[in-house]
Amino acid sequence: MAWTHNLGFPRIGARRELKFAQEAYWKGQTSCYELKNAGVKLRQRHWQEQQQLDLVPVGDFSFYDQMLDMSFTLGNLPRRVLALPGDSLDNYFRVARGRSSQDAEEQAGCCDGVAAGEMTKWFDTNYHYIVPEVDADTRFSLDASRLLDQLAEAHALGVNAKPVIIGPLTYLALSKAQDGSNPLDLLPRLLPVYAQLLSTLAKAGAQWVQIDEPILVSELDADWQHAFNTSYHELKSCPIKLLVATYFGQLKENAYLAANLPVAGLHLDAINGKDDVLPVIGMLAEHKVLSLGVINGRNIWKTDLIGLLDWLEPLAQRLGERLWIAPSCSLLHVPVDLGSETKLDPEIKTWLAFAVQKLEELRVLGVALNQGREAVTDALQANQRAFASRRASTRVTNPAVREALAQIDPRLEHRHSTYAKRAARQAAHLNLPSYPTTTIGSFPQTAEIRQVRRQFKAGTVDADTYKQAMREEIARSVREQEALGLDVLVHGEAERNDMVEYFGEQLEGYAFSQFGWVQSYGSRCVKPPILFGDISRPQAMTVDWIGYAQSLTNKPMKGMLTGPVTILNWSFVRDDQPRSESCKQLALAIRQEVLDLEQAGVRVIQIDEAALREGLPLRRTQWQDYLDWAVACFRIAANGVSDETQIHTHMCYSEFNDIIQSIAAMDADVITIETSRSNMELLDAFEHFEYPNDIGPGVYDIHSPNIPDTGWMVELMRKAAERIPAERLWINPDCGLKTRQWDEVRPALSNMVAAAKTLRASAS
Numbered sequence: 126m127a128w129t130h131n132l133g134f135p136r137i138g139a140r141r142e143l144k145f146a147q148e149a150y151w152k153g154q155t156s157c158y159e160l161k162n163a164g165v166k167l168r169q170r171h172w173q174e175q176q177q178l179d180l181v182p183v184g185d186f187s188f189y190d191q192m193l194d195m196s197f198t199l200g201n202l203p204r205r206v207l208a209l210p211g212d213s214l215d216n217y218f219r220v221a222r223g224r225s226s227q228d229a230e231e232q233a234g235c236c237d238g239v240a241a242g243e244m245t246k247w248f249d250t251n252y253h254y255i256v257p258e259v260d261a262d263t264r265f266s267l268d269a270s271r272l273l274d275q276l277a278e279a280h281a282l283g284v285n286a287k288p289v290i291i292g293p294l295t296y297l298a299l300s301k302a303q304d305g306s307n308p309l310d311l312l313p314r315l316l317p318v319y320a321q322l323l324s325t326l327a328k329a330g331a332q333w334v335q336i337d338e339p340i341l342v343s344e345l346d347a348d349w350q351h352a353f354n355t356s357y358h359e360l361k362s363c364p365i366k367l368l369v370a371t372y373f374g375q376l377k378e379n380a381y382l383a384a385n386l387p388v389a390g391l392h393l394d395a396i397n398g399k400d401d402v403l404p405v406i407g408m409l410a411e412h413k414v415l416s417l418g419v420i421n422g423r424n425i426w427k428t429d430l431i432g433l434l435d436w437l438e439p440l441a442q443r444l445g446e447r448l449w450i451a452p453s454c455s456l457l458h459v460p461v462d463l464g465s466e467t468k469l470d471p472e473i474k475t476w477l478a479f480a481v482q483k484l485e486e487l488r489v490l491g492v493a494l495n496q497g498r499e500a501v502t503d504a505l506q507a508n509q510r511a512f513a514s515r516r517a518s519t520r521v522t523n524p525a526v527r528e529a530l531a532q533i534d535p536r537l538e539h540r541h542s543t544y545a546k547r548a549a550r551q552a553a554h555l556n557l558p559s560y561p562t563t564t565i566g567s568f569p570q571t572a573e574i575r576q577v578r579r580q581f582k583a584g585t586v587d588a589d590t591y592k593q594a595m596r597e598e599i600a601r602s603v604r605e606q607e608a609l610g611l612d613v614l615v616h617g618e619a620e621r622n623d624m625v626e627y628f629g630e631q632l633e634g635y636a637f638s639q640f641g642w643v644q645s646y647g648s649r650c651v652k653p654p655i656l657f658g659d660i661s662r663p664q665a666m667t668v669d670w671i672g673y674a675q676s677l678t679n680k681p682m683k684g685m686l687t688g689p690v691t692i693l694n695w696s697f698v699r700d701d702q703p704r705s706e707s708c709k710q711l712a713l714a715i716r717q718e719v720l721d722l723e724q725a726g727v728r729v730i731q732i733d734e735a736a737l738r739e740g741l742p743l744r745r746t747q748w749q750d751y752l753d754w755a756v757a758c759f760r761i762a763a764n765g766v767s768d769e770t771q772i773h774t775h776m777c778y779s780e781f782n783d784i785i786q787s788i789a790a791m792d793a794d795v796i797t798i799e800t801s802r803s804n805m806e807l808l809d810a811f812e813h814f815e816y817p818n819d820i821g822p823g824v825y826d827i828h829s830p831n832i833p834d835t836g837w838m839v840e841l842m843r844k845a846a847e848r849i850p851a852e853r854l855w856i857n858p859d860c861g862l863k864t865r866q867w868d869e870v871r872p873a874l875s876n877m878v879a880a881a882k883t884l885r886a887s888a889s
């Protein structure tokens with residue numbers, strides 16, 4: 126009997142119930158009790174959705190983030206919150222977002238200014254976790270209450286619970302030492318707490334624990350490999366069965382290590398690491414379970430169940446009861462339920478599976494393996510019909526796009542002149558002061574903006590009314606920026622629901638969902654559009670809005686686009702052609718938009734590539750291939766313009782050391798990046814590489830509600846000027862301002878403009 130199980134279920138809720146519960150609590154509209162109760166209800170519902178499985182994950186639910194949960198379970202709280210008052214949930218949210226629910230109280234002086242924990246991307250996904258903070262003095266102590274409570278809830282409901290935790294090596298590898306020490310040195314202090322946790326879970330009735338160690342799919346040096354061995358040898362005396370779960374990639378050279386850990390089972394990503402499967406079976410001791418992640422947890426396509434069974438059945442024969450099947454990774458990265466969608470194109474809908482549907486696929490597979498295909502004939506036939514329909518569909522291929530792709534010529538990637546010549550022409554044209562000021566694109570997405578868009582989508586507001594409302598917002602943004610004295614203005618992106626979905630909605634070859642929400646961080650979600658076919662741009666996507674914004678001011682207005690690599694990386698993409706091919710198609714579409722903006726008189730165009738770095742493969746050996754095509758796609762999109770047109774790009778991260786050559790190869794005239802939190806130290810890469818073009822190092826951390834001080838920003842820019850010639854520096858925030866309020870944005874930008882004036886005055 127092959128068992129079916131799941132690694133994690135999306136916690137946000139099919140209608141984003143968790144988001145609304147979190148935000149109501151943070152606004153002080155509901156109590157801690159109500160928030161906790163919302164959690165109980167969601168968990169109950171999600172366990173019910175998974176009841177057909179042999180083992181159901183428990184502990185995958187989180188009020189903010191699973192890494193932060195683990196930090197609390199291990200008693201690893203930043204010192205700055207230890208003495209603060211309130212419920213432990215308040216401290217939890219203080220670490221997550223710098224504030225608890227008691228905003229009013231805190232603003233009145235209680236806990237003002239608690240720095241939020243740093244957030245960063247979870248492997249190569251668009252999910253952000255809170256980075257555990259450690260130093261040489263860190264001590265751990267067990268708080269198993271969250272897991273025990275949830276386990277008790279699950280048992281009360283008759284759920285076959287499998288607690289899920291992050292493993293000790295992944296926890297330490299993703300931690301950041303505040304004092305430059307090596308987090309791995311903390312292992313001897315950490316392991317006893319893990320041992321205690323495992324024993325506690327065993328006492329509470331758990332038989333299996335899923336212990337996630339996704340760093341096993343990355344290159345590990347000898348210390349970490351050794352640490353894996355010693356750690357799991359130390360934990361093997363715990364009275365519970367451990368399933369070590371790896372996902373997101375291939376084990377490759379770590380396969381032997383993973384297969385030989387002294388644990389009861391190993392989970393492999395059989396989608397991204399299919400080549401590991403046979404070697405691992407060969408290495409795995411006879412008593413160990415092998416869990417194969419055969420349903421793709423990172424995309425929304427139906428699985429080819431017959432093809433999969435053809436591959437799985439011989440393995441099931443060989444492994445017998447030792448074979449388990451599961452999604453490749455937690456389903457956190459896919460939307461909840463396709464059943465909620467009423468507006469998706471009916472043909473395309475038959476090709477898709479969200480979390481609930483993926484678990485149904487798993488059930489069907491389990492029955493087919495355990496009872497024979499004939500026990501699920503209808504389901505298998507329906508699956509085959511859907512597959513055949515997708516393969517045969519004429520909507521997937523567009524001959525004109527194929528032809529355009531075949532015509533791509535390396536010349537498309539090159540500007541007419543060198544950067545130095547372009548810069549001189551642009552300077553003459555744009556007439557900007559030194560230390561020019563600008564913002565990254567978005568201004569606050571207010572409740573009014575979202576409400577009118579909702580009414581427009583629901584049909585209760587007509588297109589003209591909607592357009593007028595958006596124009597009023599754009600006019601307001603322009604007025605605010607003129608009053609602030611910014612130099613290069615933006616239209617504010619009011620009309621965009623999201624920087625990727627907005628473009629997906631306007632491109633042929635894309636479908637989009639109504640409720641396909643995926644958690645990005647905390648309560649924030651995105652609805653990745655679905656790239657199903659060849660991409661083309663039926664008409665201009667931004668020109669009207671930007672043209673209108675430019676008509677309201679004599680200052681330069683930046684055209685604002687999302688770049689091809691970011692659109693690709695933040696979409697659900699096709700699995701029937703290489704990502705690089707889809708990216709080239711996107712690049713051609715964005716190139717047309719760039720040229721249309723230029724034609725309309727827009728002289729500064731920003732092409733955001735916020736997701737370029739996160740698209741890097743998890744293994745360094747594969748980086749160059751990705752960077753080569755990703756940079757080429759950006760260049761195709763950007764480089765058709767004349768010398769006078771200034772191309773900006775933006776990336777809201779700043780660890781560029783290892784990819785600086787590729788960043789330079791993009792050849793954008795100006796790059797704006799995140800640097801404020803690193804005290805400009807992250808500009809070192811640009812300094813050492815002698816990066817030749819203009820840079821706008823962010824001076825204002827947009828994640829914080831705190832208003833940055835003018836003197837502080839002047840200091841940051843002085844530090845920047847020690848590294849980069851002042852004549853190539855711009856002043857801007859770290860990222861867009863859509864999540865902030867106007868009351869925060871106005872004083873912050875006013876201080877930023879004052880900082881620019883101070884710097885100009887001291888330079889002259």
Ligand SMILES: CN1c2c(nc(N)[nH]c2=O)NC[C@@H]1CNc1ccc(C(=O)N[C@@H](CCC(=O)N[C@@H](CCC(=O)N[C@@H](CCC(=O)O)C(=O)O)C(=O)O)C(=O)O)cc1
Pocket residue numbers: 251570572573575576578579621622623624625626645646648649650651652695735864
């Ligand atoms: C830069 N970031 C982005 C990433 N990925 C993207 N695809 N886009 C990004 O911008 N990854 C890295 C970071 C992640 N950062 C963020 C920041 C903010 C959000 C966010 O605010 N998300 C919103 C949802 C945005 C959206 O799609 N809005 C829609 C729908 C709005 C809505 O919820 N409407 C309500 C009604 C509201 C009302 O009546 O008042 C409804 O439909 O019920 C829109 O504007 O139309 C969020 O709320 O989570 C995400 C990632």
Ligand SMILES: N[C@@H](CCS)C(=O)O
Pocket residue numbers: 565566567624685733735775777860861862863
């Ligand atoms: N132009 C976008 C970039 C975010 S990374 C914005 O300002 O929101």
Ligand SMILES: [Zn+2]
Pocket residue numbers: 565735775776777859860861
């Ligand atoms: Zn950004």
